[in-house]
Each structure stands twice: as C-alpha cells, then as structure tokens.
Amino acid sequence: MRAATTLSVLVLGAGGIGHAVVTSLDTGIDRVDAFKDMKNRPDAGHGLNLLLVGTDGRDRITEAERQKYRLGGAPCHCTDTIMLVHLSEDGKRASVVSLPRDSYAEIPAHTDSTTGKKHKAHPVKINAAYAEGGPNLTVRTVEHMTGVKISHYLEVDFTSFMKTVDTIGGVEICTPRALKDSYTGLDLTPGTHRLDGGQALQYVRSRHIDGNADLSRMQRQQRFVAALISRATSNGVLLNPVKFRDVTRALLGSVRADAGFGAQQLLSLNKAMRGFSPSSSEFTSVPLLAKGVSLPGIGSTVKWDPEKSKKLFRALREDKPLALPGPSVPRDPAAGPAPGAAGAPGPSAAPPASVPPPAASKAPGTAAAGAPSAAPSAAASAAPPGAPSAAPKAALVDVKPADIRVQVYNATRTDGLGKQVDDALRATGFRTTGAPLAAGVRDVKRTQVLYDPRWDRSARSLAAALPGSELRAVKGQGGTLKVMAGSEYRTVAPVRVEATPAGRFEAMTGDQVACP
Known part of the structure; x- marks a missing residue:
C-alpha cells in the first residue's frame, strides 16, 4: 500500500x-x-x-x-x-x-x-x-x-x-x-x-x-x-x-x-x-x-x-x-x-462520481437507487391496442442477478404472491431459494429489500429489478437478501451488467x- x-x-x-x-x-x-x-x-x-x-x-x-x-x-x-x-x-x-x-x-x-x-x-x-x-x-x-x-x-x-x-x-x-x-x-x-x-x-x-x-x-x-x-x-x-x-x-x-x-x-x-x-x-x-x-x-x-x-x-x-x-x-x-x-x-x-448513488445507510422508506419507474412510458401508453410492445430496456446494475441469492417473503394477505415474486425474480436470473415464506407481518404495502450493509451493491441491483421498492439495511443478516413482497408489487423489471469484451x-x- x-x-x-x-x-x-x-x-x-x-x-x-x-x-x-x-x-x-x-x-x-x-x-x-x-x-x-x-x-x-x-x-x-x-x-x-x-x-x-x-x-x-x-x-x-x-x-x-x-x-x-x-x-x-x-x-x-x-x-x-x-x-x-x-x-x-x-x-x-x-x-x-x-x-x-x-x-x-x-x-x-x-x-x-x-x-x-x-x-x-x-x-x-x-x-x-x-x-x-x-x-x-x-x-x-x-x-x-x-x-x-x-x-x-x-x-x-x-x-x-x-x-x-x-x-x-x-x-x-x-x-x-x-x-x-x-x-x-x-x-x-x-x-x-x-x-x-x-x-x-x-x-x-x-x-x-x-x-x-x-x-x-x-x-x-x-x-x-x-x-x-x-x-x-x-x-x-x-x-x-x-x-x-x-x-x-x-x-x-x-x-x-x-x-x-x-x-x-x-x-x-x-x-x-x-x-x-x-x-x-x-x-x-x-x-x-x-x-x-x-x-x-x-x-x-x-x-x-x-x-x-x-x-x-x-x-x-x-x-x-x-x-x-x-x-x-x-x-x-x-x-x-x-x-x-x-x-x-x-x-x-458504476454511475459517474458526480452523480453518487445513495449510501447503504439510507433511511428506510427511500426509493431504491436506479429503480425503474413503475409507470409505463409515454411511448408505451400511446401504442394502439393489440400492437406488440417493445421489450423494456434492461437497467444497468453493479451485480449480475446470478450472483445474488434471494429469499422471498409474502408480506400481504394475498395468497400466492410470494411464489409469483419468486418465480419472476428467478426468471430474471436471480438465485432465489424457490421456497417463498410467509412474513411475520401481512400488511406491507411497499415491497422492501432487506440486506446486510456489506452487500449493499447487491441490494441496489436487486431493488432496481423491483420498481418502487425500498432498501432497509439489517446488520448481520449475511449474504442472502430478503424481499418482503408488498401489496403494491406489480412486476420484476429486467436488469443487466455491462459486458466486458471476451x-x-x-x-x-x-x-x-x-x-x-
């Protein structure tokens, strides 16, 4: 050094x-x-x-x-x-x-x-x-x-x-x-x-x-x-x-x-x-x-x-x-x-240094950095009924989904929501457990991503795939990220990392x- x-x-x-x-x-x-x-x-x-x-x-x-x-x-x-x-x-x-x-x-x-x-x-x-x-x-x-x-x-x-x-x-x-x-x-x-x-x-x-x-x-x-x-x-x-x-x-x-x-x-x-x-x-x-x-x-x-x-x-x-x-x-x-x-x-x-991402210690309730908006684009809204829609553009993230292990929890009273979120994340490439669990609370509205601060890059990458989600730091949680699926969950957005030439x-x- x-x-x-x-x-x-x-x-x-x-x-x-x-x-x-x-x-x-x-x-x-x-x-x-x-x-x-x-x-x-x-x-x-x-x-x-x-x-x-x-x-x-x-x-x-x-x-x-x-x-x-x-x-x-x-x-x-x-x-x-x-x-x-x-x-x-x-x-x-x-x-x-x-x-x-x-x-x-x-x-x-x-x-x-x-x-x-x-x-x-x-x-x-x-x-x-x-x-x-x-x-x-x-x-x-x-x-x-x-x-x-x-x-x-x-x-x-x-x-x-x-x-x-x-x-x-x-x-x-x-x-x-x-x-x-x-x-x-x-x-x-x-x-x-x-x-x-x-x-x-x-x-x-x-x-x-x-x-x-x-x-x-x-x-x-x-x-x-x-x-x-x-x-x-x-x-x-x-x-x-x-x-x-x-x-x-x-x-x-x-x-x-x-x-x-x-x-x-x-x-x-x-x-x-x-x-x-x-x-x-x-x-x-x-x-x-x-x-x-x-x-x-x-x-x-x-x-x-x-x-x-x-x-x-x-x-x-x-x-x-x-x-x-x-x-x-x-x-x-x-x-x-x-x-x-x-x-x-x-x-x-990574984003330019002049536009820093939020710190890992960001207060609960704050929207995830780089998370795509849940609202459809103007172009998509203007498309005629029945017209094929263009595939959504994948957001750039720091960590590829295959390197992020996720446990999904259903934090609502809607049956099957946990499996729906787990399947969607897995289809996008995240390493989900495939066995969603019921959360201790069942009235969560906004989907939450719980993470150990040492895995903050992975957390932001996962949150980018969950439009409108919020990050919550939990010290000592370990390398597995937890998703508390809320009633406002709508979809999993595609994400990708920038490729380096072979x-x-x-x-x-x-x-x-x-x-x-």
Whole structure:
C-alpha cells in the first residue's frame, strides 16, 4: 500500500530539476541487491518496469502516530502491497497493475534469507516471497509469474508515505459512500475530503470496509495514486525545484531501492515525462478466477485468470495501453473488486462520481437507487391496442442477478404472491431459494429489500429489478437478501451488467477515477 506513493517520485521527476539537487537526494536511499545472481530472466521488452513494494515495517513511527492511526501490532515482514508500474518508452503513459497479496504463487527454489535453509520450488501466497527471500526472491517470483522483466525495485514504509503526502499539502479523495473501518480508524462521510499523511495511510490500509477486503483496498490504493498524480500536477510541485526537493526527500528518506535506481534515472524520467497528467496513467488489477485455492498451513489464496492475465502482461511487454479506447464511465472505488476478481460479481458500470448513488445507510422508506419507474412510458401508453410492445430496456446494475441469492417473503394477505415474486425474480436470473415464506407481518404495502450493509451493491441491483421498492439495511443478516413482497408489487423489471469484451481485463485512466 505504501508502494503507491513511490509513484510520486516518477511523477515529480517531470519538473525541471538540476542534477545537483537530485544527486543530493540520491545519497539518502537505502540500497538492496534485488537482482543478485538472477538467471534466465524474461526479455526486456519496451519501456521501463518498476516493482513497487510496500512492507508492513513500522520502526520509524512515533508512539503518538501509532496510537492515533492505529498502527499497533507486530509486523509480518512480508509485502502488504505489490504494484507493477510500466512506463511507456515514449514517456507518455504509466500503467499500474496491482498484484493481490494473497495470489497463489509458485515460489522458485531459493535459500531462506533468515534461516539459511535451502528450499525447493513450492506454492505460497505471493507476499510470502519477501519473508522467505527478501527483495531478490520477490523479484524472481513476480518475473516468473508475469513474464515481465523488472527494471528497478522500490520499497516504501509508513513514514515516507505520510511525510510525502503532508509535504505536497494533502491529497483530495472523493467517495460517494461512507467509508468506515474500525481497525484503521478510517471514517469518511460521502463527499470530498482532503487527507493528510496519517489519514491517507488509513485510507490505503483499510480492508474491513466491506466483504471484499483486499480486493476493494487495491482499488482504493489505485484511486489514491490517481489523486496523488492529480495533486502533484496541479499545485506546482513539478515545476518548483524546492517543492520537488522537499517531497522527494520525504519519500526517499525511508525508501529502499536497487543500486541502479538513482539520480540519473530521476533525470531521465524528468526529461521523458514532461506534460504527465492523471489521464496519462491507467490502473488495473490482475484478473482473477471466481474460485481460489486453499493451501495446507497457508490458507485461502486467489488464482489469476490464465487467459486474461496472459493478455495483460503481454500488453505490458509490448508497451501497449491497457485501457480500452473510447469514453468510459468512472467506477466507484467503494463498489468492491473489479470485474473478474475473486469475490467480484462480474463486470459492472458504476454511475459517474458526480452523480453518487445513495449510501447503504439510507433511511428506510427511500426509493431504491436506479429503480425503474413503475409507470409505463409515454411511448408505451400511446401504442394502439393489440400492437406488440417493445421489450423494456434492461437497467444497468453493479451485480449480475446470478450472483445474488434471494429469499422471498409474502408480506400481504394475498395468497400466492410470494411464489409469483419468486418465480419472476428467478426468471430474471436471480438465485432465489424457490421456497417463498410467509412474513411475520401481512400488511406491507411497499415491497422492501432487506440486506446486510456489506452487500449493499447487491441490494441496489436487486431493488432496481423491483420498481418502487425500498432498501432497509439489517446488520448481520449475511449474504442472502430478503424481499418482503408488498401489496403494491406489480412486476420484476429486467436488469443487466455491462459486458466486458471476451478475454479482456478491465482498466481505467487516472482522470476517470480521480475526483471530478
């Protein structure tokens, strides 16, 4: 997660900075030999590939910061976050790919950096490569899995992250939904917020906001990088040598890098990346299969989609853009993992950030977001009697019906209504139980969708299929949504998710995920 900030070095290198200034900063970098004795490496390809790693080291955090930002606990000496950043050969594009820390990985044969014991190749979670063999084994593992040759290795800690954010005056983050995590102390209301270093650290560390844990956190980290780029390119940091020096000093004071990354590389980036902006960056995560693998003694892992990930890394090697051309709808970073990710419901089309959906905590009695009107359209009303009616247009939703489990209750005195609603939802694609039940109350008028706040995206998708229904949050209900069919129920409207081209991975540019 802290590795996200390392990208600021690349962005800030676009300013007109003298060699003497950069060289003075170079001397403060802690060096690691990330490429020692590496053989049979992939071809270099085109452009520059940097492996950005964030470990959970917290040695330089003050006790006050530890308490305020809830940074207690023992570090695991592993990589909390791994990002692969590709800088195009023409210097006009940066592609950021997040590698889930729980990815199933085949770790190469190696000698344990702590015990000195030799190990054969064996399966692990990808973040364990750092614990067993440090930066060198981490680079070897990533190259082995991606086929992408790593040009430079950069590692960041908590301290450099917070100081860098504070030095540029904070970073602006916008969220259409409340973000709250009792573990990190993050507590953001819907809207736009200027985060200081400590608050930004809470934002990128939080993984208990919804049921998607690390997958949602990766998207917030990518959103933060986009916001960081936007801030750096809009407040004069790139063009002010003093600001550049202060920001880079804050970052490099706690960074570890390979011996080849230094002043000359910063100056080369400076020359190549003039004019860099949020739209020059693009973000994605490794596409995942719906089902992972459980390893004995290790636990659950997520597995990469072999077809989509192969195309993703081939695009990096061939220096091609990841984001599809043409207009795109900005995704809501609070909406959970990207389509194709483990635990993700499938491709989605979130509303633009400037038109946020209602928060999950919306008061009972409020109409569901995006729910189609129950009234027929003017065109339909004007149709002559007996004329064939056009099929209703399906509303776009975040979660495909097949991924939403539903229990229907008849909350009226009308016999058979529960079965009618259950059959209609099932015909539309929802995973109903097929066994509707009688509700404890029998005088409900407006159909209600009861849901656990952790499944709010599924709830809004279901409510969109029930025109005129209302959402009611019920903490602890679990993943099965409940429909209380009321006397005002009329029909189930068709819904759909936006399709992603077959075999394609999803990516978006920085201006699409930054605040409008």
